[in-house]
Amino acid sequence: MNLAILIVEDEEDDVFFLKRAFAKGAPQIAVRVARDGEEAIADLSRVGLRGGELEHPIPSLVLLDLKLPRKSGLEVLQWMRTNPETREVPVIIRSSSNVLADVERAYELGCSFYILKQVGFGELHTLAKCIADFLHVQGRNTLRLPLFGI
C-alpha cells in the first residue's frame, strides 16, 4: 500500500522534526510538505493530474496546522471538504491553539482529531507511529468472520 501524508506547517523546526519523526517511526509513509494554506491547496489541487495518482497521490492523511500564512488551516480544511477528491481524506489538526471556537469549528468542518502541539521529539515520534498504525488499520480489509464465542 502506498501511503503519503501531507504536512501543512509553516514553522521550519516543526517541519524538520516531523519529517525526522516519520522517517524514523513510519518510514513506509511518503511525506509531502506545504508551508502555507495556499501551497496546501495547490498541492491538493494537483492530485490526479500530471502523471496520475502514482506520481502525486491523494494523501492518506493531512496533518494541518491552524495558524498559517496566506490561508488558515480552517480555510484549507473547508476547501478540502468541498472538493470531491479530498472530501474524505482524514485531517488531523495539530495546533498550539486550544481556543474552544477553533476546536469546535475544526470538528464542524470534519477534522478527525484535534491535537495540541507539545514540545519534544518524543511526542512527534509517537504521533508518527500512531498515524502510521491508524492508516494501516483504516486501509485494512474487514473480511472477517463473525465471532462465535470467546
Place this chain on the structure above:
Amino acid sequence: MKEPSNDLLRQPAPTDHILQLYNDHRFLAEAVSVFIGSGMSSGEGAIVVAVPDHWKTLAPLLSGQGIDVPAAQERGQLAVLDAAETLPGFMKEGTPDAKIFRQTAIGVINQVRAAGFAKVRWWGEMVNLLWEAGKVDAFVRLEELFTEVGRDYSVSVFCSVSMDPFDIESHATGLPGAMKTHSHMIPEDDGRLQASVDRAMMEVLGESEAKSVAALIRMSVHPDAKTAAALSTVLLLLKHLPQFAGEILSLAGLYYAQQGLNGSAK
C-alpha cells in the same frame, strides 16, 4: 461503585448537567442514591422525578444512608414527582413546550427553596421516557431545556438514560445530541467499559494498532461534554473506524458482561 464519577455525583457544581448511560438498574439506583443522598446529607434540597418502580428501589437506598425519607418530604427538603405523570403536562405536539416546562420545573425548585433549602439537586428520568419511546428530537430538546433551567437557577441536574453503550444505533441517533446538551457524560462503569473496549480493540485491530488508536484518541481535544474516557473511545471508534466498530463493540459487550459476572474489571 468505586468510580471516579462518584466524586462528580457527590459534589457537582451548581450548574452541572450530568448524563449517565446505564443498562443495569442496580447501577442506576446506586448512582442516583450517591447524587441525591450526598446532597441531602449536606443539607441541600433534592428533587426526584422518577418512575414509581425506580423510586421504590431508590428510597430504601436513601434510608440506608441515614436519611428519613418521609420526614424529608414532610419538611420540603425532598420533592418526589412521578415522571410518567409529570412529562405529559408540558408536552405539546410531541415536543416539550419550553414555557410550560420552565413553569413546572421552576415551580418545584422554588417550592424546595421556600422550605429553606437554597442549594438544590435534581435527578430525573423524564428524558429516558422520551428516549425509550424513540422520540429522539424531543429527548434532545428536553435536555436542552434542563440545561437552561439548571444554568438560570443554579441547580445541579442529573439525568439517567437507559442506553446500551455497545449499541451502534444509540450512538448514531442519541449520543451526538446528548453530548452537546450536557456538561458531563458518564457510563455506568467507566473502568469496566474501558477495559472491555481496550481488550476488544486489541483483539480486532492488533496490539500495536489498538494502542496507537487509543493514544490518538487520548491525545485529541474535544469541545463537547466532558465525556468519560471509555465513551469517548467508543464514539471516536464509530467515527474513524466504522468498519471495525461493530465487531469491536460486539466483542466488548461480551467482555463487559463477563466482567460483570466475575464481579470485577480485569
